[in-house]
Amino acid sequence: MKNKFFYILLWTSILGLNAQSTDKEEINLLLDSWHLAASNADFDAYFGKMTQDGVFLGTDATENWQNQAFREFSKPYFDQGKAWSFTAVERNIYVIETGEFAWFDEVLDTQMKLCRGSGVLKKINGEWKIAHYVLSIAVPNENVSELIQIKKEKDSLLLLDFKKKLK
Template structure:
């Protein structure tokens, strides 16, 4: 009888430990909806030149990587670059055409990619978000212009005019 009581106690302890240490299940449908809303509102804030609405969605240690090879900004650097455009009410208007969102096992990190309709035609955006408490913040965003592979040779001379010197400068720093 003592053996059965001991086994039941150990089993009860194991089950309790599992139940209380198991991470909560992530409701990916709700979180996907929240992230879609955040990103759509973020893009809409830029289109309306809503500075606080736009930059309030980026984490304080967030990074923005733009289409130019030199655009790898901290949030503060990106704010400084963008403020004159927001002040003039002349910013950018990106609309998501497609978006895919993925989650870490603990549900506190998400990453996404999106195809955008922009003044630059189709662009791709991708990024990482982090959830603190109940709020998602953009930790990193990367904006990329697209270009058809079959025509890449046509654009290389244009890129070379600017990027050859940049590449050499960066190689010299290594």
Template sequence: MKRFFAAAVLFFGMLGLAQAETDAVLTKQVNTFVDEWHQDAANARMAYFDKIAKDGVYIGTDRSELWRRDEFKAWAKKYFDAKKAWSFKATRRNVYASADGSLIWFDELLDTANMGHCMASGVIRKTAKGFEIVHYQLSVAVPNEVVDGVTQTIQEFEKKASKK
């Protein structure tokens, strides 16, 4: 009985080690995929949109920016045609996955060329063809010490806009 217990502990310990290695492999694959996606935008490559699922959603920083992939592509076309899209560089990313690895979600801290520090989160679906982004939400990272001033500026802007 002791041998069986020891063998079971060893087996399940090795299984846990294999899962940890798989998680590291999956995390590396996801990091590569998302980094390439950001590079596609930085280099104004239309492949950027191919990495978003047909039913994918992109939520930008403006409250009006809730895009389905094809709407987002149409809106962004002028930036990609001008070869002046956006540049995001992840400085931190956390990756999480369902037990079978078919559904992955992540959060990331970004340095951007035009908005400073941003935060984002995304959901990725793993398919037979590879990864695809199902949901991505970008937000400007506002330090708590200045959030009251930012909120006031937004309220003043919206008040003026509503009078037009």
């Protein structure tokens, strides 16, 4: 009886690892094809990979795009055939044990040079979708002081606006 339980446990573990491996492969393909859709200015393919309530946080502190607003902002760029071009050069993917949610981080080669993307994915009807994406410009630590000086004035004004909204 003990041997039977051991083999059932072992088999269940192997199946779980295989499912997680398959999920990671599917997520890699999803993210690569999402970035490719932007490079190809394929609006429908790009937004078809996001959830209906998806969120995109851009590099500017004011860019908290809910799906519909992000579509409206992006549409003219896609229509001109000049969206953005991101290629992942490193990516880590983590899948929750139940296989319903995953999160990731990636380093991207972009027109802004190195950026970092991170996000949350949700499995909907057996298909992975991007629910939340955060894009940030990677700044070497030795350049942070210079960057702070460049953005100091604008950030001070934005901070006042954000603090007003919190009240």
